[in-house]
Amino acid sequence: MNEQEKPDKTRRNLIVATSAVGAVAGLGAAVPFVASMWPSERAKAAGAPIEVDLSLIAPGEIKTFEWRGKPVWVIRRTQEMLASLKAAEGRLSDPASKASEQPKYAENEYRSQKPEIMVMEGVCTHLGCSPQMKPADAKGEMGGDWVGGFYCPCHGSKFDLAGRVFRGAPAPVNLKVPPYEFITDGTLVIGEDKEKKGA
Ligand code: FES
Structure with missing residues (x-):
C-alpha cells in the first residue's frame, strides 16, 4: 500500500461506519413510530364496536355493555315506559335535549332511532358515577310522582327513561347517547354511525 491510498481508505471506512450507525439509528427511530401507529389488540378491542343481539333483551329489561371502557345501556322500552316520557316532560331540565349530547338520529322525543330501543351511556353527567x-x-323510595328512570346515588341526580335529567339535580345535562346503528331488525352495533360513514 502506498502512502497516497491511505487517506482514501480511511475516508471509505468512515463513510461505511457512519452509514451503518445511521441505519441503526434510523431503524431505532422507525420502530417506535411504526409501533405507535398500530394500536395493541387490547386497545383495538376496547374501542371496537359492539354487536348487541336484541332478542336477548325482554320488554322492560335493561342490559349493560362495555364500550370504550364505559357502561352502555340498551333498554327495550314498553309502551308504558314510552308513555312515562311524556309524563316526565314538565319536570325536566332539557326536555328537547338541546344542550345534551346525542347523534342527530336521536334528536327526537324518544332520544332514539326506534322508540322502543333506547341506547345511552350509563355515566352520570355530573361527576361520572353510574x-x-x-x-x-319504586315510588316509596323515589317519591309519589316517580314515573320510572334512573337515580344516581352519588349526589342524587334523577333521569327519566330517555336519560333526560330532572330539574334540581346536580347533573347539568342529559345522559349521553353514543353512536349506534341497526344492522338488522334484531341486531344493533354500538360504536358504528351511519351518519359519520356518510350513508
Ligand atoms: S355523579 Fe351523579 S349526581 Fe353526582
Whole structure:
C-alpha cells in the first residue's frame, strides 16, 4: 500500500461506519413510530364496536355493555315506559335535549332511532358515577310522582327513561347517547354511525 491510498481508505471506512450507525439509528427511530401507529389488540378491542343481539333483551329489561371502557345501556322500552316520557316532560331540565349530547338520529322525543330501543351511556353527567335503574313502582323510595328512570346515588341526580335529567339535580345535562346503528331488525352495533360513514 502506498502512502497516497491511505487517506482514501480511511475516508471509505468512515463513510461505511457512519452509514451503518445511521441505519441503526434510523431503524431505532422507525420502530417506535411504526409501533405507535398500530394500536395493541387490547386497545383495538376496547374501542371496537359492539354487536348487541336484541332478542336477548325482554320488554322492560335493561342490559349493560362495555364500550370504550364505559357502561352502555340498551333498554327495550314498553309502551308504558314510552308513555312515562311524556309524563316526565314538565319536570325536566332539557326536555328537547338541546344542550345534551346525542347523534342527530336521536334528536327526537324518544332520544332514539326506534322508540322502543333506547341506547345511552350509563355515566352520570355530573361527576361520572353510574346511575341505577328505578322502575315506576319504586315510588316509596323515589317519591309519589316517580314515573320510572334512573337515580344516581352519588349526589342524587334523577333521569327519566330517555336519560333526560330532572330539574334540581346536580347533573347539568342529559345522559349521553353514543353512536349506534341497526344492522338488522334484531341486531344493533354500538360504536358504528351511519351518519359519520356518510350513508
Ligand atoms: S355523579 Fe351523579 S349526581 Fe353526582
